[in-house]
Each structure stands twice: as structure tokens, then as C-alpha cells.
Amino acid sequence: MFLSGLVCLAPLAAADEENKTAAEPPAIPVTVIAATNETLARVIDGIGTVAPLQSVTVRPRIDGLVLDVPFSEGQIVEKGAVLLRLDDSQLRSELNSTRAKRAQDEAQLKNAQADAERYEMLAQKGVAAAATLDQKRASLQQYSAAVDYDDAIIKNAETQLSFATVTAPFTGRAGFRQVDPGSVISASATSGIVTITQMNPIGVSFVAPGDRFGEIREAMREGIATVEVSTTDGTRRLATGELKIMDNAVDADNGSIHLRAEFDNAGQNLWPGLPVATRLTVERRTGVVVPDKALARSPAGLYAYVVKDGRVEKRAVTTAFVTDARALVTKGIATGEQVVMDGQSRIGDGARVSVSPWKGTPEGELPAGAPQAGVSP
Numbered sequence: 001m002f003l004s005g006l007v008c009l010a011p012l013a014a015a016d017e018e019n020k021t022a023a024e025p026p027a028i029p030v031t032v033i034a035a036t037n038e039t040l041a042r043v044i045d046g047i048g049t050v051a052p053l054q055s056v057t058v059r060p061r062i063d064g065l066v067l068d069v070p071f072s073e074g075q076i077v078e079k080g081a082v083l084l085r086l087d088d089s090q091l092r093s094e095l096n097s098t099r100a101k102r103a104q105d106e107a108q109l110k111n112a113q114a115d116a117e118r119y120e121m122l123a124q125k126g127v128a129a130a131a132t133l134d135q136k137r138a139s140l141q142q143y144s145a146a147v148d149y150d151d152a153i154i155k156n157a158e159t160q161l162s163f164a165t166v167t168a169p170f171t172g173r174a175g176f177r178q179v180d181p182g183s184v185i186s187a188s189a190t191s192g193i194v195t196i197t198q199m200n201p202i203g204v205s206f207v208a209p210g211d212r213f214g215e216i217r218e219a220m221r222e223g224i225a226t227v228e229v230s231t232t233d234g235t236r237r238l239a240t241g242e243l244k245i246m247d248n249a250v251d252a253d254n255g256s257i258h259l260r261a262e263f264d265n266a267g268q269n270l271w272p273g274l275p276v277a278t279r280l281t282v283e284r285r286t287g288v289v290v291p292d293k294a295l296a297r298s299p300a301g302l303y304a305y306v307v308k309d310g311r312v313e314k315r316a317v318t319t320a321f322v323t324d325a326r327a328l329v330t331k332g333i334a335t336g337e338q339v340v341m342d343g344q345s346r347i348g349d350g351a352r353v354s355v356s357p358w359k360g361t362p363e364g365e366l367p368a369g370a371p372q373a374g375v376s377p
Helices: 002-023 089-125 130-162 210-222
Strands: 028-034 036-051 055-058 064-068 082-086 165-167 172-174 194-197 202-209 226-230 237-246 256-263 275-291 296-298 301-308 311-316 318-323 326-331 338-342 353-357
Touching: 028 301, 036 210, 036 318, 089 130, 202 210, 202 275, 210 237, 210 256, 210 275, 226 256, 256 275, 275 318, 301 318
Parallel strands: 028 353
Antiparallel strands: 028 338, 036 202, 036 275, 055 194, 064 082, 082 165, 172 194, 202 256, 226 237, 226 275, 237 256, 275 326, 296 301, 301 311, 301 338, 318 326
8 A cells, every 4th residue: 555655656746846847937048258367457548639749940049141951841850950051151251350360369478478488587687677577477468368358259259150050959850941042031030940840759748637646656656657549539559658747736727637658659650739549557457357248237236147057146246447348356256257248137146047158359349240149130
């Protein structure tokens, strides 16, 4: 009788198991991505303007007739290259005249010196009067002063003559020429000769929120304050440089702080006045990185679904920062764990899922035309 009871119970247990399996909902399709261990940069994005480190309007220091302008507009001129030659015939004549005057005074100085020495000897023998000796000594001093004055006049004349040739103060690109050979130029003219602009290295001026000056200062101290610049539409990166200067005060009007970075510009990708998008790195940290899209928001904070043994676990997540739609996770997800990307809205904690790998980018973007989890193409 006991055996017959067991035989009767066996079919009932099997039926209960079948009913339980039938009652459990089917696995929900989701896509997952593995959390990686990477170094992520914390950045401050902004807009800046390319600004040369040096730019001057070259002007003559004397008036004169222009004889030659030996440079081309738009040309890279080296430091010390001749930009302008003025007629220097009068200046050379004045220099020669002062040199002749010095030779004359020097001859008189030698004669006075010989007289003074001769009368010194005569005075010692009692032949020459002391008054005559004093007179000869005074003449010697007079001619010595005259020679010193001539030296000063010659130096001034040489300086004036040097002004007749104007050279580039530094290596840079020449702008539009403002004078032509045959014209008379004045030292007081505001237009000058040409504007020279340093092209390499070159600077970019931009601003950052003033309340982040502490991060920026620390990044400069650690040597990690790199700056990337790109076109304003973000389609092309132009150069990578280093932050060199942070202003000594936050602008009280708008709460920003002025910064300037320097860049190697041998390729001439940066041009003075060009608006650019800037990206300043203020921190580099290594840790668990997942697409920001994998993180959901709730009143309690961030959370994510992690797949484990065919089911999902809902976990609270803490992040340090997000860069380029990628989040650096400090709590809640470990390296290598599978995190749900698509299908989050159809699952809950403990839900059974069927997984497929994420086919999109690490930033969480799907390729054009790619279907999402559970959606037929």
C-alpha cells in the first residue's frame, strides 16, 4: 500500500516541476559589455582663440627715403633679416665728419701731452714757470675731453646709421607691406613697415570656470596639464600642447579664469585669430571604465545591471567623472563584469536574461542601422 502511494506521488511531482517551469517568464534579450580597466582623463572643454606669442608692427626709428624693401608679403622672415633699407648717404657723411674731427682732436691731444711732459721737466729744473705748466696741463685735459666727446658723437652717428637698415626682431610671418621703394617714410607714421607675427611656437587663449582653478593649478604642478585643440565642429584635431599660463585672478564679472597654452606649429595648422575648441586635462586616473549609457539614473543615484549566471543584479554605482561618454567607476562594478547596455527598461533585479555582445562603440554609440536588443532589424 505504501509503494502504491509513492507511485501515485511521482507523476504529481513531475507535473509540479513542469508547471513551475511553464510559469517562469522567458529570458529577456539584452546586450552586454565587459567593464575594462583603463586610464581615463578628466577634462575641461571650452572655446579659445589662437593668439601669437609675439606680433609687432615694425617701424623705422628715423625718417628717410626708402631704397629697398627686400622681403615678400606672407614670407617667413628669420630674426635679423633685412626688412627695409633707407638712403644713408647723409648719415655716412656725418659719421665720416665726426671721425675726422676726432682725428684732429687726437692729434692736438698728443701735441698737448708732449708739451705738458716737456714743461714738467723744465719746471723740475726751475726753467719753466709753474703758471705755464698749469696752463699746459689744462690744455691736455681740454683736448682729452674733446676726444672723449668725439667718441660719443661717433657712437651716436654709428647708431643713427644703423637705423637706416631695419631688421626683423624675431622669426615670423610677414603681413602686408606698407611702404614701397622711392617713398619717404617717417618714424612717426602709425602704419609702420610691416607686421611680423610669430607662427611657431604659437599660443591659444581660452577660459575655464574659475571654481576649478585648484584642479588646474595642481595639474600644472604635476605636469599633466595638456591641451588639445580641434576645429570648433570637433571633426578634426589640430594640435596638442601644454598649458603654460594661468591668470593671477578670476574674472569677477563672469567667474572665469584666463588661460594660455603653447603649441608646436611647424605644420601651420594653427593660425592667429582662428577660433578653436579646447580640451584641458586636469587629472588622469586608472580604474574601472564603462560606457555612461550603461548607467541608469534614479532618485537614489546611479545604478547598473550586472549579468551573473544568466540573471541580472541591480547594483548601486559611484563614479568619479565622465569623459567622452565613458564613466570611471569607483564602486559597484569590477573589471571584466558584464554590464547591460540595451534592454535595461525591460528587466529588474534577478530577471533571467539572454545576452549578446555589444556591437557598438566603447562610448555607447550604435553603428548606423544596427538594431537594439530585442528589436528586429
